Amino acid sequence: MAPVEQQDFLDLAILGGGPAGLTLALELHHMGAPIRTAVFEKDRYPRFKVCAGGLAGSIRPQMDRLGIAIPEPNVVIRGADIQFRGRSLGYSQPDIGYVVRRDVLDNGLAEACKERGIDLREECGITKIERLALGFQIHTVTGTVRCRSLALCTGANSKLRRDLGIPEPVRRARLMMMEGPIGANESDERFVFDLSELGRGVQGYVWDFPYRDSDGQVRMNRGVMDVQGRNRTDFPRADMSRLLKERVERAGLNPDDYTRYGFSERPFSARSTFALPGVLCVGEAVGIDPLFGEGIGEAMEMAHMAAEEVVAAFERDASPGDEVLFSSYRKRVLGSPLGRSLRVLSAVSRLAYGRHWKKLVRLLFEHPGIGQHYCQFFAGERLPPRAYVGGAFALMGTMVRPAPRDVEPTITRSVQTPA
DSSP states (O other), X not given: OOOOOSOSXXXXXXXXXXXHHHHHHHHHHHHTOOOOEEEEOSSOSSOOOOOOOEEEGGGHHHHHHHTOOOOSSOEEEEEEEEEETTEEEEEEEEEEEEEOOHHHHHHHXXXXXXXTTOOEEOSOOEEEEEEOSSSEEEEETXXXXXXXXXXXXXXXXXXXXXXXXXXXXSOOEEEEEEEEOOOTTSOSSEEXXXXXXXXTTOSEEEEEEEEEOTTSOEEEEEEEEESSTTTOSSSOOOOHXXXXXXXXXXXXXXXXXXXXXXXXEOBOOTTSOOEETTEEEOGGGTOBOTTTOOOHHHHHHHHHHHHHHHHHHHHHTOSTTSOOOOTTHHHHHHTSHHHHHHHHHHHHHHHHTTTTHHHHHHHHHHOTHHXXXXXXXXXXXXXXXXXHHHHHHHXXXXXXXXXXXXXOOSOOEEEOOOO
């Protein structure tokens, strides 16, 4: 993608300067696409974003291909723990992922864009979008821009999705997190997923993620994700603030030393809108992993597919008088390894966070290898076919059995993967 001077006409306007939008611009530049493109970001980098910051290790090959290092400061994660009411499963996995604060990650991607001469327009929020006979007219706080097509790369709370008439296929998940000191006995290199609140008002999990602040000091991000509790009448709705406060106190720490944030996420659904005439949705604009809520790496991977679709669409609709149609984008995403995994995770989340949650807890503790396979997948390792077959048979076996009355696991196991 050649450098673009500030101008009032573009081939593609990328709306949103997060991981999805910035990576899309970087991918187009890497492909050498002769497409007039600009990224529109309402704030100036570095800017704070509410996010736990978990980044899958599977993103490393893409970052290496684009010539971008994982921004620092970061925490390298080498294991994960699944907890349930006093019991736990421990997994060790070399470089399963990273925790990078969003202000650090996004600023690193933005700097990479600037170094490559990509047109990045900071403090350029969108106030209105008008669809024209061919293309769009974008009204920003600094002026008006015309473009042939849009890439919607915004988060769960963006009004641009509503302005474009894109429906919400599912309700958004509600989340709350607190940032503060790490406990003396807490690991600085492991993810913790606590399922203890299932059936008690949280149809999701509580997490502990270590991270590094701007001074490089390790601190702890603690949070709770509720995927379906707000959408069902047969589950109570938990007091997230109370849950997190009690979790901090159990770690022997003072909740007053923590900063609390609330936010939402858009879960992935195969019924999501992937594209409209002239409009491409990328990252959370489509939806993220509804089982664990990981969205950064998936947004960046989807941006690669979006870049391929943009190049193919402009080759098909080369004439300025042609409407740009992203006609193969949905099939491209759903048919990819990412799309297939998102569909599986979506199906499992409906079971795990719905009325079958007891069966899924039993599945995890009776078949601990399933969790290890997910850790390997998250880290970017290719799983053998027997892993998928074994997981499918274990799931089917669990689902046909009656739900356990006593969901308390009787074992604590640790699964090790050699470095």
